[in-house]
Amino acid sequence: MQTPALSAVHLSEWQKNYFAITSDTCTPGQKADGYRAQILCIQYAWANSEISQVCATNLFKKYAEKYSAIIDSDNVETGVNNYAEDILPLARCQQNDNDKWQSSLTSSNVFELKSVQEMMQAGKKFQSSLMAPADAFVVVDKEVSACVTPCLPKLSVCSNAIETDLGASLSKCKSQGPDILQSPPSLNCLQNSVPSVTKTTDIFPSSSTSSNILPNTGVCATPLFGNNKAASSSSVTPQSHFGIGQNLPFSNQSSLLAGSGNPGKRKMFYTSSDESCSMNSSLAFYKTPINTEARNFVGNGNGGEESNVTGFKTAKEQLWVDQQKKYHNQPQRTPISCGGTKKSLGAGRSRGPFGKFVPPVPRQDGHENGGPHYKPHGAGPTESSCPVDERLKNIEPKMIDLIMHEIMDHGPPVNWDDIAGVDFAKATIKEIVVWPMLRPDIFTGLRGPPKGILLFGPPGTGKTLIGKCIACQSGATFFSISASSLTSKWVGEGEKMVRALFAVARCQQPAVIFIDEIDSLLSQRGDGEHESSRRIKTEFLVQLDGATTSSEDRILVVGATNRPQEIDEAARRRLVKRLYIPLPEASARKQIVTRLMSKEHCSLREEEIELIVKKSDGFSGADMTQLCREASLGPIRSLQSTDIATITPEQVRPISFLDFDNAFRSVRPSVSSKDLELYENWNQTFGSGR
Amino acid sequence: MSPADPELLLRELDGWDRALCRRELPCVLPRLLSMYQNSDDWSERIRVLRVLTEMFLPHISLSELEETFFSKVLPKAIQLFDDLLYELSSQAQGLTSQNAELYKAVRDVLQTMVQLLETLTGCVRHICTLKETVPLESIRTLPSSILYVIKNTFMHCKDSESLYSGCLHLISDLLQSLFKEAYSLQKQLMELLDMISMESASAEDSIVDMVSVIDTVLGICSVISNMDHALHANTWKFIIKQSLKHHSLLQSHLKHKDILSGLCKDTLFSFHSCLQLAEQMKLSGTQASTDHKLFQKTVKLCRFFANSLVHYTKEFIPFLSDSCYQLHQLYLQIYSKFPPSMYAPVISEAHRDEIARVFLVALDPLIHQLLPFRPFLELVLSEKLDLSPELHLPQCLLLVTIMNKLRAQPEDVQALWTIRSQFSEEVSRLSLFSALFLSFQQCSGELSLPVCLPGVMGDGQAEVPVTLYHHVCVHLCAFIASTPPSHFPQLERALLDAVLGSSMITSLLAMDSWCFLARYGTADLCAHHVFVIAHLIQSCPGECYQLSVLGVLLRRMLFLMAPDQQVEFTQKFPPRETENLSLWQHVSLKALTPDLRKQVAHQLCVVGLAQCRQWLSSGCTLGELQPVNVALSILLTVCSSAGDALEAGPQVAVLEVVSQLWALLQVKQVSSQPCLQQTLCLLLPLLEFFIQRVDPQLITQVFTVQASLHELTPPDHVRLAALDLLSSMGKVVIPKEIQGQVIPKLACLFASLLADRTWLVYQHALEAFTQFAEATSHEDVVPLCLNCEETKDKVVCFLAKTRQGEETAEARAERVKWEKAACSAHALKKNTDGEWGSTAEPSAKRACHSPSEEQYKSALDTAEGALDAVKLLLQKGPAPAWLAVKLEALQTAITLLRSSVQ
Numbered sequence A: 001m002q003t004p005a006l007s008a009v010h011l012s013e014w015q016k017n018y019f020a021i022t023s024d025t026c027t028p029g030q031k032a033d034g035y036r037a038q039i040l041c042i043q044y045a046w047a048n049s050e051i052s053q054v055c056a057t058n059l060f061k062k063y064a065e066k067y068s069a070i071i072d073s074d075n076v077e078t079g080v081n082n083y084a085e086d087i088l089p090l091a092r093c094q095q096n097d098n099d100k101w102q103s104s105l106t107s108s109n110v111f112e113l114k115s116v117q118e119m120m121q122a123g124k125k126f127q128s129s130l131m132a133p134a135d136a137f138v139v140v141d142k143e144v145s146a147c148v149t150p151c152l153p154k155l156s157v158c159s160n161a162i163e164t165d166l167g168a169s170l171s172k173c174k175s176q177g178p179d180i181l182q183s184p185p186s187l188n189c190l191q192n193s194v195p196s197v198t199k200t201t202d203i204f205p206s207s208s209t210s211s212n213i214l215p216n217t218g219v220c221a222t223p224l225f226g227n228n229k230a231a232s233s234s235s236v237t238p239q240s241h242f243g244i245g246q247n248l249p250f251s252n253q254s255s256l257l258a259g260s261g262n263p264g265k266r267k268m269f270y271t272s273s274d275e276s277c278s279m280n281s282s283l284a285f286y287k288t289p290i291n292t293e294a295r296n297f298v299g300n301g302n303g304g305e306e307s308n309v310t311g312f313k314t315a316k317e318q319l320w321v322d323q324q325k326k327y328h329n330q331p332q333r334t335p336i337s338c339g340g341t342k343k344s345l346g347a348g349r350s351r352g353p354f355g356k357f358v359p360p361v362p363r364q365d366g367h368e369n370g371g372p373h374y375k376p377h378g379a380g381p382t383e384s385s386c387p388v389d390e391r392l393k394n395i396e397p398k399m400i401d402l403i404m405h406e407i408m409d410h411g412p413p414v415n416w417d418d419i420a421g422v423d424f425a426k427a428t429i430k431e432i433v434v435w436p437m438l439r440p441d442i443f444t445g446l447r448g449p450p451k452g453i454l455l456f457g458p459p460g461t462g463k464t465l466i467g468k469c470i471a472c473q474s475g476a477t478f479f480s481i482s483a484s485s486l487t488s489k490w491v492g493e494g495e496k497m498v499r500a501l502f503a504v505a506r507c508q509q510p511a512v513i514f515i516d517e518i519d520s521l522l523s524q525r526g527d528g529e530h531e532s533s534r535r536i537k538t539e540f541l542v543q544l545d546g547a548t549t550s551s552e553d554r555i556l557v558v559g560a561t562n563r564p565q566e567i568d569e570a571a572r573r574r575l576v577k578r579l580y581i582p583l584p585e586a587s588a589r590k591q592i593v594t595r596l597m598s599k600e601h602c603s604l605r606e607e608e609i610e611l612i613v614k615k616s617d618g619f620s621g622a623d624m625t626q627l628c629r630e631a632s633l634g635p636i637r638s639l640q641s642t643d644i645a646t647i648t649p650e651q652v653r654p655i656s657f658l659d660f661d662n663a664f665r666s667v668r669p670s671v672s673s674k675d676l677e678l679y680e681n682w683n684q685t686f687g688s689g690r
Numbered sequence B: 001m002s003p004a005d006p007e008l009l010l011r012e013l014d015g016w017d018r019a020l021c022r023r024e025l026p027c028v029l030p031r032l033l034s035m036y037q038n039s040d041d042w043s044e045r046i047r048v049l050r051v052l053t054e055m056f057l058p059h060i061s062l063s064e065l066e067e068t069f070f071s072k073v074l075p076k077a078i079q080l081f082d083d084l085l086y087e088l089s090s091q092a093q094g095l096t097s098q099n100a101e102l103y104k105a106v107r108d109v110l111q112t113m114v115q116l117l118e119t120l121t122g123c124v125r126h127i128c129t130l131k132e133t134v135p136l137e138s139i140r141t142l143p144s145s146i147l148y149v150i151k152n153t154f155m156h157c158k159d160s161e162s163l164y165s166g167c168l169h170l171i172s173d174l175l176q177s178l179f180k181e182a183y184s185l186q187k188q189l190m191e192l193l194d195m196i197s198m199e200s201a202s203a204e205d206s207i208v209d210m211v212s213v214i215d216t217v218l219g220i221c222s223v224i225s226n227m228d229h230a231l232h233a234n235t236w237k238f239i240i241k242q243s244l245k246h247h248s249l250l251q252s253h254l255k256h257k258d259i260l261s262g263l264c265k266d267t268l269f270s271f272h273s274c275l276q277l278a279e280q281m282k283l284s285g286t287q288a289s290t291d292h293k294l295f296q297k298t299v300k301l302c303r304f305f306a307n308s309l310v311h312y313t314k315e316f317i318p319f320l321s322d323s324c325y326q327l328h329q330l331y332l333q334i335y336s337k338f339p340p341s342m343y344a345p346v347i348s349e350a351h352r353d354e355i356a357r358v359f360l361v362a363l364d365p366l367i368h369q370l371l372p373f374r375p376f377l378e379l380v381l382s383e384k385l386d387l388s389p390e391l392h393l394p395q396c397l398l399l400v401t402i403m404n405k406l407r408a409q410p411e412d413v414q415a416l417w418t419i420r421s422q423f424s425e426e427v428s429r430l431s432l433f434s435a436l437f438l439s440f441q442q443c444s445g446e447l448s449l450p451v452c453l454p455g456v457m458g459d460g461q462a463e464v465p466v467t468l469y470h471h472v473c474v475h476l477c478a479f480i481a482s483t484p485p486s487h488f489p490q491l492e493r494a495l496l497d498a499v500l501g502s503s504m505i506t507s508l509l510a511m512d513s514w515c516f517l518a519r520y521g522t523a524d525l526c527a528h529h530v531f532v533i534a535h536l537i538q539s540c541p542g543e544c545y546q547l548s549v550l551g552v553l554l555r556r557m558l559f560l561m562a563p564d565q566q567v568e569f570t571q572k573f574p575p576r577e578t579e580n581l582s583l584w585q586h587v588s589l590k591a592l593t594p595d596l597r598k599q600v601a602h603q604l605c606v607v608g609l610a611q612c613r614q615w616l617s618s619g620c621t622l623g624e625l626q627p628v629n630v631a632l633s634i635l636l637t638v639c640s641s642a643g644d645a646l647e648a649g650p651q652v653a654v655l656e657v658v659s660q661l662w663a664l665l666q667v668k669q670v671s672s673q674p675c676l677q678q679t680l681c682l683l684l685p686l687l688e689f690f691i692q693r694v695d696p697q698l699i700t701q702v703f704t705v706q707a708s709l710h711e712l713t714p715p716d717h718v719r720l721a722a723l724d725l726l727s728s729m730g731k732v733v734i735p736k737e738i739q740g741q742v743i744p745k746l747a748c749l750f751a752s753l754l755a756d757r758t759w760l761v762y763q764h765a766l767e768a769f770t771q772f773a774e775a776t777s778h779e780d781v782v783p784l785c786l787n788c789e790e791t792k793d794k795v796v797c798f799l800a801k802t803r804q805g806e807e808t809a810e811a812r813a814e815r816v817k818w819e820k821a822a823c824s825a826h827a828l829k830k831n832t833d834g835e836w837g838s839t840a841e842p843s844a845k846r847a848c849h850s851p852s853e854e855q856y857k858s859a860l861d862t863a864e865g866a867l868d869a870v871k872l873l874l875q876k877g878p879a880p881a882w883l884a885v886k887l888e889a890l891q892t893a894i895t896l897l898r899s900s901v902q
Helices: A004-022 A028-047 A053-072 A081-091 A114-130 A133-137 A161-175 A184-221 A226-235 A238-243 A249-259 A263-275 A304-309 A315-329 A380-384 A397-407 A423-438 A463-474 A493-507 A531-545 A569-574 A586-599 A606-615 A621-638 A657-666 A673-686 B006-014 B018-038 B042-059 B065-094 B100-129 B141-158 B165-195 B203-223 B229-245 B256-284 B289-319 B321-336 B349-370 B374-380 B389-406 B411-418 B432-442 B444-448 B468-481 B485-499 B504-520 B523-539 B545-559 B563-572 B578-584 B594-617 B625-641 B648-664 B667-672 B674-689 B696-711 B716-731 B736-754 B759-775 B781-785 B789-799 B809-833 B853-876 B882-901
Strands: A452-456 A477-482 A511-516 A555-561 A577-580
Touching (some): A004 B882, A028 B444, A028 B468, A053 B504, A053 B545, A053 B716, A081 B468, A114 B523, A114 B545, A423 A463, A423 A577, A463 A477, A493 A511, A493 A531, A493 A555, A586 A606, A586 A621, A606 A657, A621 A657, B018 B042, B065 B100, B065 B141, B100 B141, B165 B229, B203 B229, B203 B256, B229 B256, B229 B289, B256 B349, B256 B882, B321 B349, B321 B374, B321 B389, B374 B411, B389 B432, B389 B468, B389 B809, B432 B468, B444 B809, B523 B545, B523 B563, B578 B594, B578 B625, B648 B696, B667 B696, B674 B716, B759 B789
16 A cells, blocks of 8 residues: 555645645646646556545546636636647648548447457446346345434325335335345335335425416526626626637727617617526426425535536526637637638638637527527627727727726716806807707818817816716717826826727717816926826827817817916917806806705795805805705704704704804805906916907 | 898988989889888888888879789788787786886887888878879778778777876877877878779779778777767768768668767767766856866767768668667657756756757757658657656657657658558558657656646747646647648547546547647537547446546537537437436536527436436336436536526425435445445435535435444545535534534544545545535534544644645655656556456455565665665765765665655
């Protein structure tokens, strides 16, 4: 037998591989090596007759399955894809006529092989060794002592069909006579083993009466995670759905575009990939219907080593990924670029030898020539996706994702009258933005809309609100960007982002790009500043109105800042319309207060409002809202602390002028008169307003 | 004018000028010759000889040079040389520093020999100065005699150390000049032989002469092999040049075998000296420049030898059929001593790269030339090629390089290599595929080390070293990708043989390549293979190792099948019929498309359940248990791989059947009947699958049976099967009423398995226990399982991922070599007496025929002999630096052996 010293060495080697495989920093290649090392250990243990052949075979089966899950899977993170990326460069220079390979093995001539004959003999030998002929008739039965279970005495005679045929088998054994059973006492143990058997079955018959309620209780059968999983699985962005295969670089952008035409369309996309996961629960064929008391079947019964072979947690997810694997595998077979008939697997000439390596599982969308019941799964959008947008050719898909998700704005709808005052600015914007959108035919040539407008003014006067309003009212794709999202920590990344932004915007015309705190992006280009921010600036200016931009590009950049004087003069030149958003006048303030108070439970008379408006001179819009908020807390503060817990919202007294009065004591205007001067004279020099 | 007395004649001749000599030549020459013939005084003979060669030889015309001069002078000169030599060797023993006159005599003899050589050199130099081309016939006897002199001089110089024993230093100066003289004589002769032409009609005897010349020069080569690198190289250059120069004439006469074996020997010798130098430099750590320069010089010498070898084989390939063996051995020897082989000496990275860059690159074209050469391939691919262990890896790498090179060869050459020898008269040889699989199987040691090779140069990525398996797999698949259709049958047969072979790692390689083939070839081909494999599985009478290996292959291939062909598969082997169950148990339903999976899962479930119920109701005899086992494994496959395609209804039904079957299990029967053990091993994973919904009463039953079974120490695969269930118990909250019964049994089960003596079962017990401990809600059970201290700290350090029994690299290499022998012996035993389907219990129990005593005795005698030799060497001189390390490695190997003997 194995000596203790040597087995310790083997044990430590096995553990080394085990730790390597289970550590999460392990690449698929290392995992494959680890499994092979373990298989070698098994082989040596068997050769050294430490373990039996059956044990060696079982272990080999178990670890070969784990190993093959890595080798055969083409998922980049977990698979090695049969070492395709190493083999193909080697095999590239030869003529590839693998489509003419004809197998010569037939089920008859395969038996001439020596190894196959050996297998047959081994099979016969094993068959005889399994069981001595003598005890073929020995009955497999339960020992008396072992099966005395407490539940035996209270056994209730069950009355259904199963029990009767078991009874028949009981009588049949007795009729065969005691000699077959090794010892007479086992005869009666057979009786009590049978009841225990029937005991387990009696749970089911009592439930048979409840079979008719099956359809509605069927819900417990559908895996718990059925619905949310589908959502989560479909929440996996469509990009990754198509992004896996390396031989599909261009199509995922195009499908990207198709999916993201406009937010509405993307929804459709989700539903299509969702319906295939719905569950049907036709269970009529089973003799013993579902037992309602049986604990709800936890959908993710991932027992057995099968599911963890491919490392997926839940069967649902496994199902979904498998479909991806099946469908993604085979785009070549019905390649988008050259449709044509169903080519034989992997032998399509058009892609040249390097593209040759095609997993053989073809996708059956479009033409069904086998498996008619086979409905294409989620394949629709890729077919109809618009041809690839060459303008997006050299933009990194990662950035496009970022832009698609983070920057495209879809907040609550805002309309013009939500913005109090600033009528002049609103009018100009309508003229510059909304009307050209409505009548692009009129507003061409000289009348064409400007490329950029600048909103400047003290903070809290509604510049951002205007931006949002432009988005909702203009119906254009609205990109809202903060300067920080453009500057990234990687040098050179910033201007790529800007380029990507404008490229996407160009594909989504008409587009409005709203940039808050534009001063931090386009500040005066001094010599001391960091080189990367300078590059971002130049890129931005070029995109705004440089050599490459064509005149009829309908992209509008709306900049908002409260330090206009810091903006670079080149930027200033490009933001042709510079609108001053002043502090709200009395009427505007009045409008803000009335609108805010209308939603609140308050008792303010007209003249009180006038008084408030008068007292709040110099307040910006934000200050006004802060004031109203402070006032609305007034009634709460006047309550004693005891009944704060018990009081119902209706009992709180309405907001009165007194509250506003106290609020005035704590809320100060955030804009000083000096700042105002600054804006005033900047407006005189550069402003394009009145 | 011609005084009778020779002395006077000689003195008179001194004064003659050239014209006088030519005029007097006819009369003076005979007299001088006669004088030379019969004078026995050495110095006088030498003087006459010198006069002859310097004054009269130039005037003899080329045509009658041979008969008038050489035929007469040379035999005498040779005879003189022999006398001198004899004199030297006889006096040499007695030579001591005391007796001066003996010493003086020896010096005189040496002096005369040096003069003799000088005159001969002068004579040869004269012939070189002749303007017109010298035919060989005109100087027929010269080369052979000169070579005779040179060879013996060199021999004398070589064993002078032993000849003159103590007082070599006394005459070392003369020996030095003697050597130098011989050196220049040989150079002169070689220059002469370069100039001679052999195109003349009566070439017959001159060919014989030339062949003998080359042969003697070859002899000289072996004499001077380690005396002087430059001379050695030049001599070889001469041999190669001459044989190539008169290629057409000589090719059938040359003794190619000797020449080649000489070349191979010298190449190998210089390669080994390179390695030794590198190893010393590595061990001594200092990068002494002298060592390094010497190293570089030797590497260049190796390259020279490699180039000449390649050049020679290219020219004379048709004649080299019997020296293929040497070439093959040379290639294998070199690569067995070169990293990454286990048997290579430890040398530094720089040296290794330099050797590879300079020498191995020069050697590579050799294989390229030998590809189309049939005797070579019959040798490499012969079935009965048994190599010593250190040559297994080089053979495997050789086959891989041949595969890479074959891809660029024309199809007929590829056919030579890949088609197995069908005709009987041919030497029986394997196809390249099976040969690779066979040699791969022999490298089990290198595989488990694992030996790493430079990876494929990916475009742009850094080259990362890959394991041997990865290297062979990638190159094999690349070769498969380029196999022409005509060779495809050979490929298939080799793959099937390898899959069904005895070594697991080789069948793994075959499976990987087959899957690559399936993905790379057409869908119909893949389907066809799946049908053939399925048919094979169905027609195998019983369970055996190969059947499960085929099962794994089928399972993998099904994943790669096209959906419509998967449908065809289900139609061809309908899951409804019971005889297909044995096939479907190997298939993972994950491979099928969802709808197909639902159908198949449903049908399999129905058939499986029916089978079990039919057995349950028909008197549960042991005889018909086997079909039930098949049905159970079907249910297991369906439950584990169908995922949610299997609705709750059938699952409950399966659970119900499982519990019925479990109720019948009786410990005594299970421990005795292998068939029942198989049932148990199938029921346990099924239980594990339903562990969340198994009712408490059944759990108690399971644990009572398991506990009592494990007291009877069941076979290892039963113990292993229990572990899966135990680890899944972590996920279960054991209801109160049965905790009392189940928990102690669970604890003692874990305790017994954690103390298992088979290390594989013990390791899986560790893994199962850690999973259980992490997941279980019954924390109190965990300490119960670790009853004894020793298992406790083993589990602790397993959790902390620390390993005991760390072994050093050398010990590991030693162990792997030692195990490699055991593995190949096992594989041999498996193939010879084919006791494949041995009965279930481990063969250890059966008294395997232990090797006889004399085998032990002979092995130990050789070991002792080796040790004594080392002891002797140690007394003689200072031990090399690497000796200590080697001894230490031997020490560990001996301790390992001793511990395995107790």
